[in-house]
Amino acid sequence: LAKTTQPISMDSYEGQEVNITCSHNNIATNDYITWYQQFPSQGPRFIIQGYKTKVTNEVASLFIPADRKSSTLSLPRVSLSDTAVYYCLVGDRADNQGGKLIFGQGTELSVKP
Amino acid sequence: EAQVTQNPRYLITVTGKKLTVTCSQNMNHEYMSWYRQDPGLGLRQIYYSMNVEVTDKGDVPEGYKVSRKEKRNFPLILESPSPNQTSLYFCASSLGQGSRREQYFGPGTRLTVT
Numbered sequence: 001l002a003k004t005t006q007p008i009s010m011d012s013y014e015g016q017e018v019n020i021t022c023s024h025n026n027i028a029t030n031d032y033i034t035w036y037q038q039f040p041s042q043g044p045r046f047i048i049q050g051y052k053t054k055v056t057n058e059v060a061s062l063f064i065p066a067d068r069k070s071s072t073l074s075l076p077r078v079s080l081s082d083t084a085v086y087y088c089l090v091g092d093r094a095d096n097q098g099g100k101l102i103f104g105q106g107t108e109l110s111v112k113p
Numbered sequence: 114e115a116q117v118t119q120n121p122r123y124l125i126t127v128t129g130k131k132l133t134v135t136c137s138q139n140m141n142h143e144y145m146s147w148y149r150q151d152p153g154l155g156l157r158q159i160y161y162s163m164n165v166e167v168t169d170k171g172d173v174p175e176g177y178k179v180s181r182k183e184k185r186n187f188p189l190i191l192e193s194p195s196p197n198q199t200s201l202y203f204c205a206s207s208l209g210q211g212s213r214r215e216q217y218f219g220p221g222t223r224l225t226v227t
Binding site: 045 | 157158169172221
């Protein structure tokens with residue numbers, strides 16, 4: 001069974017860059033790595049996705065090393081509104097059909113003024 | 114508006130009383146999935162469905178049932194709820210299966226079993 005590992009919590013201050021790393025040692029060759037953001041009392045929502053190297057969108061960047069056994073979500077210049085739980089997601093390597101999805105435990109990011 | 118809806122949003126019940134949590138999506142998505150969220154454990158997949166009449170177990174299927182008779186609906190059934198099923202439940206859908214597909218989540222259903 002694939003497993004992902006993330007830090008449970010992180011603290012930051014407004015304006016700083018935050019990097020959250022997820023470990024996914026058993027990632028399958030055809031798997032993508034996706035990150036989600038969740039605010040209290042809401043469902044998770046998609047932030048960014050990548051397969052290898054670096055991906056950037058208007059919200060974040062995602063860095064994936066060549067061996068793809070980990071990934072790092074980078075949030076530039078965080079604000080108070082970035083306080084949320086962040087999850088990484090990969091597929092289950094043992095599931096050839098792609099139905100099983102594995103979320104990490106989530107990283108609770110707290111941004112302080 | 115494209116969305117995933119769940120009902121009820123909050124439910125308090127007693128041990129052994131059968132209940133159903135409904136999930137519906139209006140995006141014509143093939144793939145639907147149920148998760149439970151518990152402190153320190155993150156999101157764990159209960160069941161998923163890759164299309165109508167096609168369902169399979171996720172990580173924590175014990176004590177749950179699902180059905181997929183229509184493409185838009187994917188109800189979660191607890192035949193005999195127990196206190197350890199007290200949790201926050203999310204339904205999600207996507208255009209297809211696999212980690213590449215963006216998951217769209219419902220607002221969640223907070224279930225308490227006493």
